[in-house]
Amino acid sequence: MLAIERLHELPLSERREELEELVVTEFRTTLMMTDDEDLPFDMSYFELGFTSLGLTEIKERLETQLGRRVSTNVLFNSPTMERLLAYLADEVLADLFQGREATSRSADLRVRPASR
Secondary structure (H helix, E strand, O other), X not given: OOHHHHXXXXXXXHXXXXXXXXXXXXXXXXXXXXXXXXXXXXXXXXXXXXXXXXXXXXXXXXXXXXXXXXXXXXXHHOOEHHHHHHHXXXXXOOOOOOOHHHHHHHHOOOOOOOOO
């Protein structure tokens, strides 16, 4: 099942967590990180060790999973997972994240380990 299908099935209150999990999984996989390693949401991709090629691969996988286009400009010009998650929820998937809760949660991201 694609991520976009899972997001459609979830209540609004659970969609943000599912989106975060998808993005974190893609980043961890590309960086070959273990679940116990911290993945800061506010650190630049490049500080984390990403290359342009790695980011392009993540972009393509996210587009496949979400069935939506992800802007290369946004990915490179706002290079943190925090900003990427806000962009995905507020613009790419706005139809799934409408409502006060989605807007306030995207503004309230904080640095934390991504393991669940």
